[in-house]
Amino acid sequence: FCCLRMFLHEITFFHVNDGSSLQSLQIVADPHLGSRDITFGSAVEVWGKLVPSPHQKQNVELQANKITLVGSCNPVSFPFKIKDRHSLEYLRQFPHLRCKTNVFSSLLRLRSEATAAINSFFKNNGFIHIHTPIITSNDCEGGGELFQVEPASRKEDKNQDNPHFFNVPSFLTVSGQLHLEVMAGAFTQVYTFGPTFRAENSQTRRHLAEFYMVEAELAFTESLEDIMKVMENLFKSATSHILSECPEDVELFHKYLAPEQKVCSWFNILNHVNLIFRLSYTEAIDILQDSTKTFTFKPQWGCDLQTEHEKYLVQHCGNIPVFVINYPYDIKPFYARDNQDGPQHTVSAVDLLVPGIGELCGGSLREERLDLLQSRLKQHGFKDSYQWYEELRQFGSVPHGGFGMGFERYLQCVLGVENIKDVIPFPRFSHSCLL
Amino acid sequence: FCCLRMFLHEITFFHVNDGSSLQSLQIVADPHLGSRDITFGSAVEVWGKLVPSPHQKQNVELQANKITLVGSCNPVSFPFKIKDRHSLEYLRQFPHLRCKTNVFSSLLRLRSEATAAINSFFKNNGFIHIHTPIITSNDCEGGGELFQVEPASRKEDKNQDNPHFFNVPSFLTVSGQLHLEVMAGAFTQVYTFGPTFRAENSQTRRHLAEFYMVEAELAFTESLEDIMKVMENLFKSATSHILSECPEDVELFHKYLAPEQKVCSWFNILNHVNLIFRLSYTEAIDILQDSTKTFTFKPQWGCDLQTEHEKYLVQHCGNIPVFVINYPYDIKPFYARDNQDGPQHTVSAVDLLVPGIGELCGGSLREERLDLLQSRLKQHGFKDSYQWYEELRQFGSVPHGGFGMGFERYLQCVLGVENIKDVIPFPRFSHSCLL
Numbered sequence: 001f002c003c004l005r006m007f008l009h010e011i012t013f014f015h016v017n018d019g020s021s022l023q024s025l026q027i028v029a030d031p032h033l034g035s036r037d038i039t040f041g042s043a044v045e046v047w048g049k050l051v052p053s054p055h056q057k058q059n060v061e062l063q064a065n066k067i068t069l070v071g072s073c074n075p076v077s078f079p080f081k082i083k084d085r086h087s088l089e090y091l092r093q094f095p096h097l098r099c100k101t102n103v104f105s106s107l108l109r110l111r112s113e114a115t116a117a118i119n120s121f122f123k124n125n126g127f128i129h130i131h132t133p134i135i136t137s138n139d140c141e142g143g144g145e146l147f148q149v150e151p152a153s154r155k156e157d158k159n160q161d162n163p164h165f166f167n168v169p170s171f172l173t174v175s176g177q178l179h180l181e182v183m184a185g186a187f188t189q190v191y192t193f194g195p196t197f198r199a200e201n202s203q204t205r206r207h208l209a210e211f212y213m214v215e216a217e218l219a220f221t222e223s224l225e226d227i228m229k230v231m232e233n234l235f236k237s238a239t240s241h242i243l244s245e246c247p248e249d250v251e252l253f254h255k256y257l258a259p260e261q262k263v264c265s266w267f268n269i270l271n272h273v274n275l276i277f278r279l280s281y282t283e284a285i286d287i288l289q290d291s292t293k294t295f296t297f298k299p300q301w302g303c304d305l306q307t308e309h310e311k312y313l314v315q316h317c318g319n320i321p322v323f324v325i326n327y328p329y330d331i332k333p334f335y336a337r338d339n340q341d342g343p344q345h346t347v348s349a350v351d352l353l354v355p356g357i358g359e360l361c362g363g364s365l366r367e368e369r370l371d372l373l374q375s376r377l378k379q380h381g382f383k384d385s386y387q388w389y390e391e392l393r394q395f396g397s398v399p400h401g402g403f404g405m406g407f408e409r410y411l412q413c414v415l416g417v418e419n420i421k422d423v424i425p426f427p428r429f430s431h432s433c434l435l
Numbered sequence: 436f437c438c439l440r441m442f443l444h445e446i447t448f449f450h451v452n453d454g455s456s457l458q459s460l461q462i463v464a465d466p467h468l469g470s471r472d473i474t475f476g477s478a479v480e481v482w483g484k485l486v487p488s489p490h491q492k493q494n495v496e497l498q499a500n501k502i503t504l505v506g507s508c509n510p511v512s513f514p515f516k517i518k519d520r521h522s523l524e525y526l527r528q529f530p531h532l533r534c535k536t537n538v539f540s541s542l543l544r545l546r547s548e549a550t551a552a553i554n555s556f557f558k559n560n561g562f563i564h565i566h567t568p569i570i571t572s573n574d575c576e577g578g579g580e581l582f583q584v585e586p587a588s589r590k591e592d593k594n595q596d597n598p599h600f601f602n603v604p605s606f607l608t609v610s611g612q613l614h615l616e617v618m619a620g621a622f623t624q625v626y627t628f629g630p631t632f633r634a635e636n637s638q639t640r641r642h643l644a645e646f647y648m649v650e651a652e653l654a655f656t657e658s659l660e661d662i663m664k665v666m667e668n669l670f671k672s673a674t675s676h677i678l679s680e681c682p683e684d685v686e687l688f689h690k691y692l693a694p695e696q697k698v699c700s701w702f703n704i705l706n707h708v709n710l711i712f713r714l715s716y717t718e719a720i721d722i723l724q725d726s727t728k729t730f731t732f733k734p735q736w737g738c739d740l741q742t743e744h745e746k747y748l749v750q751h752c753g754n755i756p757v758f759v760i761n762y763p764y765d766i767k768p769f770y771a772r773d774n775q776d777g778p779q780h781t782v783s784a785v786d787l788l789v790p791g792i793g794e795l796c797g798g799s800l801r802e803e804r805l806d807l808l809q810s811r812l813k814q815h816g817f818k819d820s821y822q823w824y825e826e827l828r829q830f831g832s833v834p835h836g837g838f839g840m841g842f843e844r845y846l847q848c849v850l851g852v853e854n855i856k857d858v859i860p861f862p863r864f865s866h867s868c869l870l
Contacts (some may be wrong), residue, residue, distance in 0.1 A: 001693035005655040007621065019622030020561065043831040045655075070655070071803070071832035078830050096823040097830065099621035108622070112564040119554060126455065133861040134569065134607075135582075135645050137868045145586070147570075149632035152583040152606060161720045165495040165634060165644070166868035171587060174567075177863060179870065186442065186534035187454030187543070194629070195569045199586035199600060209600070212569050220440040220480075220505070311767065340628055368506070388531040388870055395444055395513050396478040426568040426614060433572045433601035435614065435823055 005070065007100065008042040010082060014067070016044060017347055021247045022106050027062040028169075040082040041073030041100065066353070083219045087259075088422045095426050095434050103257070106249035107423060110242055111411060117241035118193060118214055125217065128187040132176030134195065137168045147172040147209075148226070172197035175404060178335075178389060180217035181342065181366060184400050185392055189218040194408070199428045205419040206307075206357065208408065210428040217402035224325055224348045225364045227401045231352055234405065235360075245386055250415065258416025277317040281305075281346065283329045284313055291316075305332050305351070308421055312360035321360075323355045336375045337365035337401070348401070357413045363403025368393055440505065442535065443477040449502070451479060457541050457683045461488065464499040466554065476508030476535065477602070482653075523692075523857045526694040530861050530869045538692070540682035542858060545677055552676035553628060553649055553842075558667055562651065563622040563708060572603045573820070580634045582607040590783030607632035610839060613770075613824060615652035615726070616801060616806065619835050626651040636865045640854040641742075641792065643843065645863040652776055652837035658782045659760055662798045662836045666787055667711055670756070670795075672750065674849055712752040716781065717738075718760045719748055726751070739766050745793035755777060756795075757788045769811045770798035772836070775785070784840025789848045798838025 006016035006025070015029035027046055029232060038044060048064035055061070056143050060426070069086040079094050080101060091098040100102040117213070122129065135149055164170065176192040183190040196213045216230055244252055288299035288309050297306045305313075314322055326339060326346040336347035349364035367373045377386055411423040421427040426435055440458070441451035462481055473479060483499035490496070514520060514529055515536060526533040535537040557564065570584055584605050599605065611627040618625040623794040631648045643737035651665055678685055714722070722742050723734035732741045740748075740759070749757055761774060771782035784799035802808045805828040812821050846858040854863040861870055 005833070006623075007833075019563065040733075041831050043654075043833045070834075071828075071830075073830045078545075086499045096827060098618045099618055100831075105621050106567065108561060108618070111566070116554065116558055119551065123551055125703075127545060128454065129550050131541065131546070131550075131630070131647060131861055133645060133863060135632075135863050135868060136870065138870060145588070147600075149582045149584060150586040150605065152581040153634070162866075165582075165865055166863065167866045168868060169587070170582065170868045172861075175669070182531045182870075183534055183543070183860070186540050189442075195566070197570075197586070211566065212566060285581070320526050344547075351637075390856075392531060395506075396476050396509045396535075398440070398478045399505075425505060425565055425569075425618070428601065428605075429572050431597075431602045432602055433570060433603060433605045435571065435573060435617075 005045045006043070008038060008040065008041060008073075008102075009102075013265065013357060014038075014044075016046065017105075017190065018108075019105055020401070021109075022102060023058065026055070026058060026061040027064050027067070028061055029067060031218050033067045033327075035069055036073050037069050038067065039073050039075045041075070041078045041080065042069060043071035043072050043073075044068065050215075053144075054275065060095055061294070064283070065275065070157055076411075088370075088419065092421055092427075096248040099425070106252045107196050107411075107415070107417075108248075109423060110246050110249050110253075111423065112241050113245050113281070113423075114238055114407075114411065114414075115193070115357070117245075118234065120241075121237040122191045122216065125189070125230075125233075126191040127191045128183070130172065130180060130190050132192040132194065134173050135170050136173050136179075136274075137170050138178060141167075141303060146174065147197050147199045168398045174198060176215050177214065177217065177402060177404065180215055180402060181335075181392060181400065183390075184217040184219040184402070185398070188219045202431060205258050205421075206412075208407065208420055208424065208427055208429050209418075211424070212407035213404045214311070214359045214407055215402060215404040218398060219400040221365060221401045222401050224350050224363075224365060227354075227403055228276075228278075228323055228350055229367070231323075231361050231363065231403050231405070233348075237384055237408075238410070242414065245265050253415040255311075256285040258418075265333065276321045278323045278324050278325065279313065282344070284309075288312060288317055302328050305359075306399070307358045310353045311356075312349075314353050314358070316356050319355050323354070324353060325350045327351075328364065332364065334380045335364070335366045335373075338376075350403070352403075352405075354409075354413045356416065357409050360409050360413060361403050361405040363401065365399065365401035368397045368399050370394060412433045440480045441478070443473060443475065443479050444535075444537075445449060445510075449479075449499070451471075452540075454540055454542075454544075457537060457687060458493065461490070461496040461557075462499050462502070463496055464502060468499055468502045470502070470504055472503065472507050473504050474508055476510070476513045476515065477504060478506035478508075479503065482503050495578050497705065500619050523854065527856055527862075533858075534860070535567065538687060539689065539857075541681075541851070542846075542852075543689045543860060544858075545681050545684050545688075545850065548677050548843075549673055550628070552680075553669065554671040554674075556672040557626045558650065560624070560665075560668075561617070561628045562624040565611075565615060565618045565625050565627050567608065567614040567627040567629065567650075568603050569608055570601070571608050571614075572601065572605050582632050582634045602756065610648065610649050612652065612837060612839065614649065615650055615837060616770075616824075616827060616835065619652040619654045619837070620800075620833070621832065623654045624651070638864065639858075641844065641847075643855055643859065643862055643864050646855075647842035647861070648801065648839045649841040649842055649845075650837060652835060654833045654835040656834050656836045657774045657800075659785050659800060659836070662800070662838055663758055663760075663785060663787075665715075665836050666758075666785075666796050666798065668839070670787075672844075673845070677849065681845075687819075688850040688852065691864060693853075711787070712755060712757045714748065714752070714757060714759050715758055717779070719744075721758050722751055723747060737763050737765065742793045742846060745786075745788045749788050749790050749793070756790070758785055759788060760785045761788075769800065769815045770799070770801045770808075772802045772834075773807050773811075785838070787838075792844050792848045795844050795848055796838050796840040800834065800836035803832045803834050803863060805829060805832070829843075 015024035017024040047066040053061040352361035450461040482501040542602040787796035798826035
């Protein structure tokens with residue numbers, strides 16, 4: 001005999017679900033046990049006997065002795081209806097309720113499993129987990145789209161000796177990389193997995209104002225291959241973990257939401273030793289220029305790859321992930337390591353492009369040579385604020401590098417989810433911060 | 436034969452360390468192999484043969500064939516000296532270098548292990564990991580010390596139809612609780628482990644502007660005991676994990692930094708079945724009033740416990756952790772569940788007080804009864820903004836509750852670290868946001 005306390009997802013046969021799996025438990029009950037107040041969305045407590053089920057689709061079912069209504073649910077005002085399949089756009093209006101639907105509870109279980117898989121991957125490979133700061137006085141990428149942070153009450157109080165809470169302007173982090181570089185100088189292999197922020201006004205299906213990044217940094221690197229190996233292994237390890245641990249949840253996405261995205265194709269990719277195709281940036285530009293396709297942005301050496309270019313390259317290589325390496329010196333941030341390769345002049349940077357998404361990861365070797373770094377910082381005009389960063393190159397500097405992977409894009413890619421707003425519990429983007 | 440690439444921590448005998456443990460590897464080398472440029476803090480590459488060591492304190496040592504200097508370190512400008520034991524205050528000035536010291540690398544290894552232990556605890560107990568939002572339009576506690584968030588570039592651009600990026604004022608989260616309550620309604624057991632923020636001006640050794648919280652929420656609770664059991668098991672599980680996985684790192688803290696904090700006392704606590712003493716708030720006030728100690732704040736029923744009170748209670752109970760339950764209705768937030776206990780009028784809230792720190796965790800049952808919640812929200816004056824929160828009580832509401840644990844305070848407590856700034860990689864507090 002057992003006592004089950006769950007959320008009622010269907011009233012026919014009393015299907016109850018506690019959120020631990022997609023599959024509900026079927027309750028078999030005498031008609032006098034069920035109350036008319038028990039409707040779709042109610043919370044119930046059920047006492048009964050767990051018995052083998054005669055149905056093929058389930059191992060067990062519960063023969064109920066007692067059913068109690070814990071929390072009722074008005075079927076008129078409840079926005080989800082038992083017989084309807086609601087669109088993801090519709091569900092997005094109810095961030096406080098959509099986790100009660102099959103599709104979003106599957107998503108959040110997968111997200112939780114993927115998070116655990118990523119943490120396990122790094123732990124098993126000897127990486128130390130670092131909580132890089134969220135509030136920072138640095139602007140890692142040199143880009144402008146930062147959120148600034150000040151106390152809410154500060155505005156009213158103008159009579160202060162310093163206009164800033166932290167004495168300096170402070171921002172929400174766009175990347176933990178520079179702080180991870182600090183740590184790679186002590187622990188050799190480090191990673192972080194936390195929120196990052198962009199104050200972008202764009203409303204695309206690939207961008208959020210608040211999103212999660214997995215970032216890793218390795219000391220004593222010999223080439224970009226060291227970084228690419230970790231990127232590849234991380235991708236494989238996390239993906240094979242969720243495919244094996246949550247097959248039903250993955251199937252829901254592949255079958256109903258992204259029918260063209262076949263589970264077996266992922267298995268094929270994972271089982272190949274050389275998972276990922278490799279192209280130099282220069283080769284990539286050649287491929288794009290040789291293509292008969294008309295691009296909105298004309299592909300040209302020295303310009304950054306656009307999403308349309310990235311997607312074409314993935315398609316061109318057989319719809320598998322592609323590494324593009326050695327980007328032009330002038331389009332990458334100050335910390336990317338100079339390849340010193342003559343007139344072409346590239347840096348050791350790499351992007352991982354994936355089917356359906358385009359850029360999933362970006363990484364580079366970092367300039368560990370003090371003189372080259374200093375001239376680069378000077379060129380970018382922020383020499384003084386990076387004194388500490390230069391000092392890392394003065395006290396036991398080593399060749400190092402790392403990468404970042406957008407966690408939501410990873411979930412979009414593996415599950416085939418169109419819109420990034422549907423792979424995060426509470427999406428934040430311009431004009432929207434619900435709850 | 437092996438190739439070792441590490442950071443040089445001591446030049447006598449060439450002690451090298453890759454950050455994986457407190458213990459360094461001893462390099463035995465012919466005098467002609469070492470260069471005079473190899474100084475304390477340098478990064479080196481060593482080729483040699485790993486052999487059993489004749490010394491008691493180490494299993495192996497490396498007989499070097501070749502030593503290469505990878506990155507030099509100027510001993511004059513390097514702020515750490517080989518023979519000095521620098522104070523934690525001194526190290527705090529060098530957030531980009533202090534991870535290279537023994538004490539701070541031990542701390543960060545322990546922090547990484549504790550993080551993994553906490554994640555494992557929840558995963559093993561069937562909790563789903565939720566990334567609760569960092570930017571939120573809610574103010575969970577109703578307290579005023581919030582950081583507000585707007586794009587850095589927004590200030591200059593006044594000609595906008597809406598003054599806010601998200602259309603509404605948005606803040607850095609002070610707690611993921613309300614968002615976890617959403618999720619507990621679908622997954623029964625959920626947790627989050629992420630950064631939280633307070634724009635407090637206080638400069639105490641227990642407060643930071645950015646700190647980490649572990650928060651859990653459980654549905655179908657029967658009493659506060661359900662919450663306290665998870666708190667207790669989390670504390671025990673994480674602590675016994677780091678004591679067994681990182682004994683040397685823990686010993687460093689207990690032996691040199693907090694000699695009064697004995698490892699064995701933690702083992703004693705962990706081995707007791709009834710780890711934690713239980714007091715009601717009313718009993719706690721009686722104990723404080725009966726005490727001969729003079730408090731700065733006079734203990735009085737209806738007033739919140741101060742740190743001095745919390746520390747006295749811990750001492751009074753034999754210097755072990757203490758649960759204080761059932762606080763006055765009027766001093767707890769709107770979501771705490773009403774005990775409806777007559778003239779006394781308390782709520783089902785609990786604080787866990789620990790030696791050396793005072794409050795480590797705070798939790799409560801949440802008011803799941805719509806009418807009681809509504810009158811409480813009205814009383815606090817923010818009825819409208821919590822419509823979604825009320826709706827959780829309309830669609831399958833269940834008794835539930837949860838708690839939050841300050842992760843830095845946990846580390847302070849277990850390791851005996853005086854100042855919270857020394858248990859986080861990059862501390863943020865008023866007037867300081869280095870790097």
